[in-house]
Amino acid sequence: MRSNVRNLYLIPYALWIVLFVVAPIFLILYYSFFDIEGNLTLANYKKFFTPVYLKMALSSFWYAFLITAFSLLIAYPTAYLLTKTKHKQLWLLLIILPTWINLLLKAYAFLGIFGTYGLANAILETIGIGSKQILFTDFSFVFVSVYIFIPFMILPIYNSLEQLNPSLVDAARDLGASAWTTFRRVVFPLTLDGVKAGCQAVFIPALSLFMLTRLIAGNRVITLGTAVEQHFLVTQDWGMGATIAVFLIIAMAVIMSLTGNRRGKV
């Protein structure tokens, strides 16, 4: 009787897994073998390996890499300094708060800031550089993406820094290591899990930011996500869209295994 009751919990949950996790992935895979007329074919995959799509995939990865790298560069010192402040919890809350505001509203704010007469150009004017076209460039796309992802990079790094035993740092310093050596040999390796989690939380979504490429980059940047959206909702070529989605899923799996915990390997 006991096991019967226990299995009851599993029924709705397993149903959810089958309907919304397993079935969608299979449907994506299934659709990737059909062309726009509904014929079973491998043409979509052939099309993906033409220079047009390969270039798009490459540039998509390049942008995602840039966004992740810049987020990490800004987030690590921020997280490190946050652990040293007095009212940690309050500062952390202030870091989290912007993530509660809809991504689109933040993107929309940058339409104003980066606009021809916006804040950014006003600052450039006063410094003496003169106004520039900022909106609808690669720079604005990367900047806004980094802006949006920074909190997601700070949080895991902050958590891993908090878990770091401070006596290890003291020991390193006592044994004569310089501040830089201590950081490089002790602090950074021990917080690597946080860095990995942060990179994972930034890189994968950065591959698929179609709304930012539309709003901020003015279609100058085409990511894999933009292409999926384009094929599904504009040209209605679901087969090709599904094929690109299959490659996105593969990329995701690769990144997950790269940034996953490899404790056994050390």
Next chain:
Amino acid sequence: MKRKIKWPHLYLIIVFIILYTPIFYLLFYSFNSGGTMHDFEGFTLEWYKEVFQDTRLLIIVLNTLIIALLSALISTILGVMGALAIYYVKKRQVKNALLTFNNVLIVSPDVIIGASFLILFTMAGIKLGFTSVLLSHIAFSVPIVVLMVLPKLQEMSPTLIDAARDLGASQWDVLTKVILPFITPGIFAGFFMALTYSLDDFAVTFFVTGNGFSTLSVEIYSRARQGISLSVNALSTLIFLFTILLVIGYYFVSQRNNRLNGMGGRK
């Protein structure tokens, strides 16, 4: 020491300024009578009036809230069941497999979820609109509830359940009188996370929303694509205030739970 601003502080201050500039920029220009997001001409509440007179927009706000509350409620129930299911599974491999499946939707990019759900709903013959949006919001909120509830379950000492059963409690009593009270903080956290996931989502909704139905983020997207209109600013100010209220509410709920459940809260 207090008089001098040291460079680490300066760095943090700059990061915070950059984080908050766009938000306050939006709020500030929602009061601009000039109608643009530059050159502040004069103070006006015109744009707020416009928001409150726009019945279509108000209906969309209502839709968004209904979807968020319903999906958070249903996904919390499903998620708690999921966490209990994972908790009760004894075989390690099954447990790990379930957890892996659970995390798929959390790490998947939104476009993949959106596109695959679009195919799913089309094949299942579900009309795109309220139902499809609600179903997809429930679907992507379930795993986060599981992740919030499961640690609480694992924190709970199994002897509690054994003691309750020894004292003659039925399965149902054990669930409602022992397990659920213990994991309440996790359930609340999961509910709030599901709520924010739903309110925040754009990409998945954009795929499955169809023509007649719209949520707030989809509406903001289509308005922002047409350029700047300060009623969006006014709207975002209102959303910002609402968000802060939610954060404060969440803070107090979690505080109270910690106090009531002394053994539950770790901090």
